[in-house]
Amino acid sequence: MSRTYLGMPAFPRAAAESTRDGTLRANLRHATHTIRAKRAAAVAELEDWERLRAAGAAVKDRTLHHLDHYLPLLEENVTRAGGTVHWAADADEANRIVTDLVRATGEREVVKVKSMVTQETGLNAALEEAGIRAYETDLAELIVQLGDDLPSHILVPAIHRGRREIRDVFRDRMADWGRPAPEGLTDRPADLAEAARLHLREKFLRCKVGISGANFMVAETGTLVVVESEGNGRMCLTLPETLISVVGIEKTVPTWRDLEIYLQLLPRSSTAERMNPYTSMWTGTTDEDGPRDFHLVLLDNGRTDTLADEVGRQALRCIRCSACLNVCPVYERAGGHAYGSPYPGPIGAILTPQLRGLASPLEESLPFASSLCGACYEVCPVAIDIPEVLVHLRERVVEGGPVTVGGNRTVIRPAKRHALERAAMRAAGWAFDHPAALRRAQRLAARTRRVHPRRLPGPGRAWSDTRELPEVPEESFRDWWARTRGERP
Amino acid sequence: MRVGLFVTCVNDTLRPSTGRAVVTLLERLGVRVDFPTAQSCCGQPLYNTGYRHGAEPLLLRTAAAFADHEYVVTPSASCAAMVRDAYPRIAARAAAEGRPGEAARLRAAAERLVPRTYELTEFLVDVLGVVDVGARFPHTVTYHPTCHGLRALGLRDRPRRLLEHVEGLELRELEGADECCGFGGTFAVKNAAVSAAMGADKARAITRTGAAAVCAADNSCLLHIGGTLAREDSPVRTLHLAEILACTDGVVP
Ligand code: SF4
Numbered sequence: 001m002s003r004t005y006l007g008m009p010a011f012p013r014a015a016a017e018s019t020r021d022g023t024l025r026a027n028l029r030h031a032t033h034t035i036r037a038k039r040a041a042a043v044a045e046l047e048d049w050e051r052l053r054a055a056g057a058a059v060k061d062r063t064l065h066h067l068d069h070y071l072p073l074l075e076e077n078v079t080r081a082g083g084t085v086h087w088a089a090d091a092d093e094a095n096r097i098v099t100d101l102v103r104a105t106g107e108r109e110v111v112k113v114k115s116m117v118t119q120e121t122g123l124n125a126a127l128e129e130a131g132i133r134a135y136e137t138d139l140a141e142l143i144v145q146l147g148d149d150l151p152s153h154i155l156v157p158a159i160h161r162g163r164r165e166i167r168d169v170f171r172d173r174m175a176d177w178g179r180p181a182p183e184g185l186t187d188r189p190a191d192l193a194e195a196a197r198l199h200l201r202e203k204f205l206r207c208k209v210g211i212s213g214a215n216f217m218v219a220e221t222g223t224l225v226v227v228e229s230e231g232n233g234r235m236c237l238t239l240p241e242t243l244i245s246v247v248g249i250e251k252t253v254p255t256w257r258d259l260e261i262y263l264q265l266l267p268r269s270s271t272a273e274r275m276n277p278y279t280s281m282w283t284g285t286t287d288e289d290g291p292r293d294f295h296l297v298l299l300d301n302g303r304t305d306t307l308a309d310e311v312g313r314q315a316l317r318c319i320r321c322s323a324c325l326n327v328c329p330v331y332e333r334a335g336g337h338a339y340g341s342p343y344p345g346p347i348g349a350i351l352t353p354q355l356r357g358l359a360s361p362l363e364e365s366l367p368f369a370s371s372l373c374g375a376c377y378e379v380c381p382v383a384i385d386i387p388e389v390l391v392h393l394r395e396r397v398v399e400g401g402p403v404t405v406g407g408n409r410t411v412i413r414p415a416k417r418h419a420l421e422r423a424a425m426r427a428a429g430w431a432f433d434h435p436a437a438l439r440r441a442q443r444l445a446a447r448t449r450r451v452h453p454r455r456l457p458g459p460g461r462a463w464s465d466t467r468e469l470p471e472v473p474e475e476s477f478r479d480w481w482a483r484t485r486g487e488r489p
Numbered sequence: 490m491r492v493g494l495f496v497t498c499v500n501d502t503l504r505p506s507t508g509r510a511v512v513t514l515l516e517r518l519g520v521r522v523d524f525p526t527a528q529s530c531c532g533q534p535l536y537n538t539g540y541r542h543g544a545e546p547l548l549l550r551t552a553a554a555f556a557d558h559e560y561v562v563t564p565s566a567s568c569a570a571m572v573r574d575a576y577p578r579i580a581a582r583a584a585a586e587g588r589p590g591e592a593a594r595l596r597a598a599a600e601r602l603v604p605r606t607y608e609l610t611e612f613l614v615d616v617l618g619v620v621d622v623g624a625r626f627p628h629t630v631t632y633h634p635t636c637h638g639l640r641a642l643g644l645r646d647r648p649r650r651l652l653e654h655v656e657g658l659e660l661r662e663l664e665g666a667d668e669c670c671g672f673g674g675t676f677a678v679k680n681a682a683v684s685a686a687m688g689a690d691k692a693r694a695i696t697r698t699g700a701a702a703v704c705a706a707d708n709s710c711l712l713h714i715g716g717t718l719a720r721e722d723s724p725v726r727t728l729h730l731a732e733i734l735a736c737t738d739g740v741v742p
């Protein structure tokens with residue numbers, strides 16, 4: 001059984017739980033702080049980083065603006081090179097297309113390259129229902145799959161697991177999925193990697209269908225690009241007879257020259273490497289070399305709706321480097337699962353509510369899962385102003401407003417659960433716009449300061465459970481100024 | 490030189506000592522300080538929580554209150570960032586919404602206010618051109634560069650340079666200084682558990698410095714940090730940077 005994100009609680013509740021998990025916090029802290037420092041060093045090596053970053057943002061913006069031109073061009077070039085292009089409006093359609101394609105081969109097993117988009121569509125569960133077994137071949141994805149777990153990081157899906165836990169998962173679960181773990185497996189990283197290698201090798205050699213995503217699609221030639229560190233991707237992309245790639249439409253770049261920008265931005269931001277160890281590129285099919293059949297499934301699944309929002313659309317620039325997760329103080333404490341989707345951390349907080357719409361309390365809570373500290377924006381290699389989008393989406397939640405759903409523009413109503421807050425904000429806004437009233441309130445607070453409680457009841461507990469309340473001074477600044485400077489307030 | 494002090498609602502109501510310190514400090518440096526009483530709140534609590542429309546009247550009010558001042562100085566990095574980053578954005582959003590009349594008024598107000606608005610340390614270092622403000626504060630102090638000061642405004646080493654020139658002050662390095670303290674306005678109550686966890690980590694790092702006080706350029710963060718420190722019975726007290734810079738007799742105001 002593969003687990004799904006369905007029915008996850010809203011962020012604050014899930015995050016409160018994971019925040020209490022000391023082991024998780026220690027694992028995450030160690031992992032994110034290590035990569036944080038390495039990334040900063042790798043980025044500092046390039047003098048023109050800021051210009052690269054601006055170019056990365058500009059090329060994506062322009063391409064997204066002209067997808068109506070680049071996508072047909074991509075389709076034409078993939079087709080000319082011997083591939084077949086399929087269009088999927090949503091996750092179900094993509095899963096149906098892939099399932100049918102696998103069925104048509106008569107195979108019952110597939111090997112998978114790590115791919116975010118097939119996590120997004122829940123492809124493994126769909127294949128399972130159709131009696132097809134999908135094997136994850138990325139080391140961390142394998143750990144997640146064997147452990148019947150959910151990924152909690154874009155790049156390192158098993159970041160929440162320690163070495164010992166991984167050893168236990170391998171020892172207890174590998175046999176259910178194929179070659180068992182070697183006797184007496186230790187938790188040394190080299191031993192764990194070797195166990196995974198042996199377990200996966202027989203699958204690479206046996207499976208006739210491979211499934212992948214892609215980091216980039218080059219429209220001018222119809223070339224797909226996958227970057228990775230382990231080499232498992234290269235195996236899945238070259239050994240099977242049939243290759244099916246499911247890719248979000250926003251992964252398009254116009255030309256090979258544009259890759260120059262992203263192949264510098266991506267590895268330094270994600271793994272802090274100058275260049276990733278494996279970069280696989282393929283254009284359709286080639287006789288006697290690699291898969292004989294190549295299918296590209298282009299996925300929308302909320303992307304064109306997101307594109308219609310002029311503030312929110314910048315989220316589609318994302319190249320899934322995960323730098324924003326690694327610097328996020330909220331992600332570090334809450335962990336990835338609290339975000340209720342395969343896209344955790346700051347990017348998840350702006351992407352999930354847009355791709356899925358403000359569909360449930362979970363999506364409504366995500367734009368608030370940030371202190372707006374801005375660390376994510378600072379590191380993002382394509383300069384997505386995540387705090388700006390968060391604030392914009394907060395507005396959609398509390399005030400409602402125009403959104404695009406399924407290509408249709410509609411106006412959503414404010415979320416119900418924010419009614420009390422809305423009233424309070426309205427009152428505060430009114431008081432701030434009437435300084436005389438504000439002054440009366442300040443004076444009342446000053447006069448009653450001796451009897452203020454140290455802890456608040458109701459919603460105020462959220463503050464005073466862990467923090468002392470500030471003491472109200474005897475005299476506001478306003479009153480002090482009036483008293484000492486003799487000016488009439 | 491006539492400076493309008495934008496004290497901010499938090500300082501006005503909860504930390505008037507910071508406002509008084511800014512007045513003392515600027516007057517000592519020969520600046521004429523004015524406090525236009527029509528000012529209130531920059532609108533940040535509303536804007537950041539999603540109530541952009543509720544922030545519009547406060548944008549207009551703030552701009553009108555300081556219409557006549559050559560410089561507008563505020564002892565709050567986040568309120569300065571609100572003016573600089575969010576005010577033009579609020580005007581642009583109104584235009585995008587098809588409200589040209591309001592958009593024009595908002596844009597005009599923002600355009601007048603933004604170039605004259607300075608966070609206190611920017612004003613001292615960039616406009617007055619001083620780093621030694623003649624302060625004496627013989628205590629150990631650590632400095633927390635708040636997120637908006639660090640990333641939104643890019644205050645860089647301005648606060649540190651000012652602190653380094655305070656007579657008798659010993660500056661202690663804060664581990665993980667650039668990490669958020671977890672305040673984040675309404676985040677502190679909407680995601681109280683994560684906010685508290687971030688606050689506790691920050692408080693621990695502050696206490697570990699062994700400093701007598703932690704200072705910052707923003708009192709909202711300090712209320713959260715101070716509240717956490719007090720709950721954990723830490724001996725470290727919180728001070729706004731201005732209160733240290735205003736001090737000449739070495740006594741904590
Ligand atoms: S939002 Fe930016 S930093 Fe975060 S994963 Fe995407 S590209 Fe990387």
